[in-house]
Amino acid sequence: MGSIFLDVSNGLKALDLSLRLFVIPFNVASIWITVTNHQDNTVYGNLEFNNFKGLKYMVCISAISAGYALFAAVSSYLKCLLTKAWLFFLTDQVLAYLMVTSLAATSEFLYLAYNGDKVVSWSQACDTYGKFCSRLRIALVLHIIAVCCFLALSVISAYRVFRRFGPPFVPSEEAEHART
Template sequence: MSSVSQVQLTSSTENNHHYLKNLDFFLRLSVIPFSAASIWVTATTKQDNSTYGNLEFNNFIGLKYLICINAISASYALVAIVCSWFKFLLTKAWIFFVSDQIAAYLIVTSGASVIEILYLAYNGDKEVSWSEACSSYGRFCSRAKVALILHVFTFLCFLILSVISAFRVFSKFDPPSIPSKGVENDGES
């Protein structure tokens, strides 16, 4: 390979890493308002019904869990941003990889719990004689859906961050070498 093509390849690789670093920073920064908005919408979700009584977010463990996971993911995103600015604080790419994976999985579990709550609120469960509740608590259900949508945006940010951090970790290793056909045939003779 000529020195000109090596310089172009190195320049292209540096541009890609710079682009990924900027994308990483933007996504981590985006997690904070999405999580904060989801926390706010969830925490202020309540509705009073003259027939059935007051319904608040803290009546549901799944919504409390959603708030906790959003707080954890926003805090982690802030710490990761600070650590990326100060290289001496955290230089191991695999730590971001593992942390991004954990955050993404926690976000999936909390989102699933809210999906289950909303499913039961909209459809009920006829086998155990639960009727749907959203006709009586429509504003509560709508706000819970908005919180879930904001939570999904947080998940999408962490999904892309997981891919970026995986690329950073695994790009440090050479791909496995595949033996050539000539080597295999020589061993059989």
């Protein structure tokens, strides 16, 4: 049974490292597409990434998560950091939640850009700035992939931390009858 546990542990370690390395190019590509995204319109003017705080939030969180993923992948070879499972667990959890919030903010921005909001008299922007919206949609898809990777990483790191603890003690029926 010990060898099965080691195989699962080695498999999880390889999956963890692979996901951490896999998430970096998706975050970098998402950042690059978002930051370089702009479109000029002769009627309404220039539209670029700097005009929107929600997009800046996504770029910031993507940069932090890519940097952390690289750090965590490199530190997997260093024994002094590898034993700090709680550190990776907490950081993975926080970054997974932050990435979900940046995904929600960017999705809301895109929804409003495509559909507008008639109640507050916001018109659709993507009719006028189609190239900008299309590129932002590609960046959002790449960000979704990175979010899914971080959600999986948070589950793996939680398993690594909590597998050290046994299940709670539940007395058997025989022991209960012996006590009464």
